[in-house]
Amino acid sequence: MSPNLAKALLELADDNLILGHRLSELCGHAPMLEEDLALPNMGLDLIGTARTLYTYACEIEDKNRTEDDLAFLRNEREFVNCLLVERPNTDFAHTILKQLYFSTFMESYWTAALSSKDEIIMGIAGKAKKEMAYHIRHSGEWVIRLGDGTTESNKRICDAVTALHIYTNELFINSPNTEFFHKNNILPDRASLKHGWEQAINSIFKQGLIPYPKDNNELIGGRSGLHGEELGHLLASMQSVHRTYPGAKW
Amino acid sequence: MTKTMPLWEVFIRPRNGLSHKHVGSLHASDETMAINAARDVYTRRGEGTSIWVVPSALITASDPIKAEENFEPSQDKIYRHPTFYDIPEDIGHM
Numbered sequence: 001m002s003p004n005l006a007k008a009l010l011e012l013a014d015d016n017l018i019l020g021h022r023l024s025e026l027c028g029h030a031p032m033l034e035e036d037l038a039l040p041n042m043g044l045d046l047i048g049t050a051r052t053l054y055t056y057a058c059e060i061e062d063k064n065r066t067e068d069d070l071a072f073l074r075n076e077r078e079f080v081n082c083l084l085v086e087r088p089n090t091d092f093a094h095t096i097l098k099q100l101y102f103s104t105f106m107e108s109y110w111t112a113a114l115s116s117k118d119e120i121i122m123g124i125a126g127k128a129k130k131e132m133a134y135h136i137r138h139s140g141e142w143v144i145r146l147g148d149g150t151t152e153s154n155k156r157i158c159d160a161v162t163a164l165h166i167y168t169n170e171l172f173i174n175s176p177n178t179e180f181f182h183k184n185n186i187l188p189d190r191a192s193l194k195h196g197w198e199q200a201i202n203s204i205f206k207q208g209l210i211p212y213p214k215d216n217n218e219l220i221g222g223r224s225g226l227h228g229e230e231l232g233h234l235l236a237s238m239q240s241v242h243r244t245y246p247g248a249k250w
Numbered sequence: 251m252t253k254t255m256p257l258w259e260v261f262i263r264p265r266n267g268l269s270h271k272h273v274g275s276l277h278a279s280d281e282t283m284a285i286n287a288a289r290d291v292y293t294r295r296g297e298g299t300s301i302w303v304v305p306s307a308l309i310t311a312s313d314p315i316k317a318e319e320n321f322e323p324s325q326d327k328i329y330r331h332p333t334f335y336d337i338p339e340d341i342g343h344m
Contacts (some may be wrong), residue, residue: 032277033276033277034276034277034278034290034291035286037291037294038287038290038291040289134289137286141282141283141286142283145279145283
């Protein structure tokens with residue numbers, strides 16, 4: 001396979017867009033006003049990063065496509081996001097744990113990308129790293145408090161760990177599309193970030209009295225376009241306006 | 251809600267050199283969560299460079315019923331305003 005940076009960036013952009021959209025679903029539906037602003041705020045950070053990545057990918061592939069074409073006109077099997085980010089919000093514990101898992105990974109990813117040989121990726125990393133640091137702080141403090149809160153909140157966060165942990169290993173797998181670029185110091189090596197991630201999550205779980213899962217089961221497939229049925233529902237909602245009114249602007 | 255999520259008053263300093271100004275209140279379980287929530291709720295449009303949060307319960311306020319005795323006595327003492335000085339024209343704005 002000839003190295004194609006646009007395809008590699010698409011994985012990164014899809015992760016950010018899909019999780020960003022998941023967070024936007026909570027606008028007007030979060031359990032309290034403070035979170036109703038905080039969660040879509042974080043969603044906007046992710047969607048902003050996704051936009052920059054899509055735009056850069058379009059520039060590289062040079063097929064006359066725009067960020068809108070990539071976000072709104074691809075179907076389910078063409079999305080290459082990891083499975084974790086498409087998981088439904090379910091309840092607040094799921095939402096906030098998913099955010100912690102993803103932002104802890106992305107913070108270390110962008111930190112590593114600061115030494116990328118590609119100046120544009122380096123620039124995106126500088127901005128996104130700060131946003132991820134806040135996402136970790138926000139979601140991490142919540143995870144600790146849910147774990148060390150009431151019997152009910154502890155049960156909810158432990159249920160979320162059971163449901164979501166199996167999706168985390170996919171974060172650390174380099175795909176055929178990204179392999180060439182991490183070997184050439186253009187994108188970070190995902191596998192190298194695993195140890196640091198486990199230590200960071202473990203430390204938060206300890207503070208929150210949450211047992212760290214021992215089994216190493218994993219569910220993967222997102223990078224090759226194999227998704228859960230939930231992604232189809234998400235895309236139907238996210239793409240409906242653009243597909244109904246192509247080229248609509250406001 | 252008020253027991254597990256008490257109310258906090260939020261103060262934001264817009265720029266260095268200015269003082270923190272009261273901007274509103276929010277619910278949070280403790281001071282760390284209150285600072286995070288204040289950042290999310292009140293600094294979304296670049297309003298601030300620094301945040302203070304104070305438990306609302308710790309604020310002692312003047313009694314609205316005593317507003318007359320507190321504030322009316324100052325109303326007829328206009329000589330306390332610095333408006334009785336003639337300022338030479340060439341000084342310009344003070």
